Amino acid sequence: xxxxxxxxxxxxxLVIGPFxxxxxxxxxxxxxxxxxxxxxxxxxxxxxxxEQPHLPDTxxxxxxxxxxxxxxxxxxxxxxxxxxxxxxxxNKRSEDQRRRRWTPGHGGSFGSGxxxxx
Numbered sequence: 001x002x003x004x005x006x007x008x009x010x011x012x013x014l015v016i017g018p019f020x021x022x023x024x025x026x027x028x029x030x031x032x033x034x035x036x037x038x039x040x041x042x043x044x045x046x047x048x049x050x051e052q053p054h055l056p057d058t059x060x061x062x063x064x065x066x067x068x069x070x071x072x073x074x075x076x077x078x079x080x081x082x083x084x085x086x087x088x089x090x091n092k093r094s095e096d097q098r099r100r101r102w103t104p105g106h107g108g109s110f111g112s113g114x115x116x117x118x
Contacts, residue, residue, distance in 0.1 A: 067094040 068091045 067097055067100075068092065069094040 070091045
């Protein structure tokens, strides 16, 4: 008799259990959305037109393009002293600032479909 009673209570849990878990998940999701709405309403609004970024009076800042070349590697066994370092740049400005051009007859990049150096 007790085995039937245990089986009956287990079957009831198997049927009702998913509904209870689903109800808990729905309540948790509703609470999370409500909490998100409260946090969002506490944030400041978007900036006004006067607070928006604007161009400086001197106009737009233009990009500077320059060619750079690597620093010489010191001979084996000697290190660099602090006065020999060029700040946070591992290279220096090149003397030749002419823009590099593609070599005639070469495609320029691997797989470009050009004739290449034939």
